[in-house]
Amino acid sequence: MKKRLLALLTVALVGSGAVSAQSGDCTTTAALAYDDAKAKNYDSAYPALMKVREECPKYSLATYQYLERAIEYKIDKAEQGDKKELVEELMKVWEERLELYPSKTEKGKVYSDIALLMFDNKIGSKEEQYEAFHKAYTEDKDNFKSPKGLYAYFDLMVEMQDAGDKTLQDVFDNYDRVFTKIEEEENEAAENLAPLLKKQEEGEELTSKEKRSIKYAEINLANYSKVKQAINAKLGARADCDNLVPLYKKDFEAKKTDVNWLKNANARLSAKDCTEDPLFIQVSEALHKLEPSAKSAYSLGQLAESEGNRTKALQYYNEAAELETKPSDKAKIYYRIANNYKEKGSFGQARTFYRKALDAKPSLGSAYLQIASMYAQSANNCGDDTFTKRAVYWLAAEYASRAARVDPSLSSNANQAAAAYRGRAPQKSDVFQSSRSVGEAISVGCWIGETVRIPNL
Template sequence: MKFKFVFTLLGVFFAFNMASAQDCNVTLSLFNESAKVNNFSDAYPKYKQLLENCSDSHILIYQRGEKILEGMIDEEENVERKQELVQEFIDNQMMRLEKFPNKTKKADIYADIAMIQYKNEVGSLEERLEAFEKVVEIDKDNFASPVALYAYFRIANDLNDAGERDIQFLFNKYDEVIELIETQENDKAIEAKPLIEKQEAQEELTSREARILKNSEIYLRNYTKIKGSVNSLLGSKADCDNLIPLYNKDFEEKKTDVNWLRNANERLSAKDCTEDPLFFKVSEALHQIEPSANSAYSLGQLAEAEGNRKKALEYLNEAAELATDKGRKSRIYYRIANNYNAQGSYSQARTYYRRALDNKPSLGVAYLKIAEMYAKSANDCGNSVFEKRAVYWLAADYAARAGRVDPSISSNASGAAESYKGRAPQKSDIFQEDAAGTKISFSNCWIGESVVVPNL
């Protein structure tokens, strides 16, 4: 009798849970339909009901909750109610992180919170800045929202304009935000690279691969726009006319301060303020105290300016070896490559352009430089006129790739690619040679690559 009673209770318990789960699913379905069409008056009560009774049931509660709360905040005119909704939005995001941590990136959540505070002017400028700094502190590798990255720097710029933070603070934030953007650019370029190469080899992408490539290229275009906007905000504040007096004023006092010298050296170098005597003084002082990638790079720049190419390459190679930051390594390798390119040492130049790309896959200009070198070498490669002209297909592929990984140069890259295609064999030439789909190798010259003749 006792066991029968226990089983009866268990049956009632499971039946109750099943009924409760069914109720949650029904409410969630109705909520989802209303939320999809922005029917806030119908969706919001159901959302509140789901939070109260079914908060663990599905991540969709929080995904749709985010969207309807954003919409309600935008439409709300009452200031007090708007602030309440902002807090509900924050609570929604934090509950999503708590309930579904394995399906949620911390950076996305904290960036959403920072953005809602930014858009609705919640708190002081300093408090809004802290909200973005929290994203960097907690999960900077996944801080990917282009709009949020711009807002982060915009707040720093506003603080500087208001006289609440000095210019060095703004420079530091600029460096930080540009590094965050370039980290995401590199991630997307790495994602896109094998898929672009697959397309260039005339292989068909799967629907999933096509979707990944499309998203990567959209993000790359957006990062290019945001980087341009950030640079516009900084504007003349970082020009040599402002930097040189700023650092000259403090040089004697700071010439043994490694951190100050490092910052001054990097800023002057980045803005090509290299002709002023201050640049030499800062670079030399830094290299004596702490030989580093930055100081070696600066001395390489000075050697270049003096026309001593051999010495410049020694310093630049030293700088590349000392550099630990991939973005910095990439810039140094690119400069070395340009030196070899200018000398006509194309094989050496390509080696360094590729090293630059290994460290920064979104450096499209390096692909463009390789394309230019290939085009210049067309007459030195191949065993026939057709094969020599086929080099231009390879050049066109590299030029097209340049624009895809770096949308900021897409116009120049596509123009170059079309120009190279115009110099490559045309349909009549391919037909006459009966070469469609064949592979041509350029092993008889420094290029050492191959290209597949397009099918007619």
């Protein structure tokens, strides 16, 4: 009782200072409602919160924050047939909060949450549900972050195309929007994660906040990875060369001077490696002639590579990298260049380009995995004695582990690789016999030129 009275007095003081015109009833009702909501006594809090919302909507943002929790609680407890009214009420609460407290409410999150409620509860037609997600994307893309919402946004487009209401090109356009957004979120999470992983690998103590940051970043990366896999599976055969080539071939003559159409066709054919069909050559050459760009240069590099002209291919790929402005696409180009150098055995140059790819796209775990592979292949050549040569495998294991953490879709293979590398590295008895100690730095020579610390085995 004493605690409840204290809460009432506290809110009364806040309420009188912030909204002097509010009646005493609002202050009292709000205090009691907030107290119940804090105690998760939502059945008692709900009617009082609704009263405050109706009689004094501008009293406090807390009214809407607690009301959201109370309605979500009631939705969870409600029978299926009784949920629709509560769901619609929750959507109204979100909309009112956005209207009354726009500076403290993320528009993209509100709109995507509303769209997801419509999707989950089958409110409105598929077109209306899709338009709700599209509103979130177009009006505040930065705050449209929900992995499930992004999947639903694409899923609805595919279902409408299956029903004959949308074209295959509409599906591709939506796929590009969603995939780009997911990669942006992955990169942001990976950028936040990278310095913390480095600190952890070097044996530095992490604060509780930093540990939470690692946990949340890895959860987000795992969720976005699952969504990417799901939308690629949903896209399925729609993006196969058997569908793409006829789609673009029928319009090529009419569109061969249309730069935007050529860009779209080139990007799609290139992404799916439909490079052996004559149409790809026609599209790439027409585009490069009209408007030399990263995309057209990259496509011509693919053509040169398929013809076995690796030198010419690298020239085109480097040109493409210089012209490209989109980080994820620049990373793809650098990665391809790196693969070419790796296949030639030029590991130093390959690593340079894998690192450039990672600078452009920090979530590109496959680049870490490739560097790990090169280190492992070079172990016998990059040490002064047996111990330091085998120590290279610790370094390879670190890179493989990092690949798993920034790109969860690779976690199984990357963790297996890391375990295999650790198995080849010096064991506890080897460290003891070498008179070395845990944490001691081992300099790795030759082209690698890095330092690795002896782990706590």
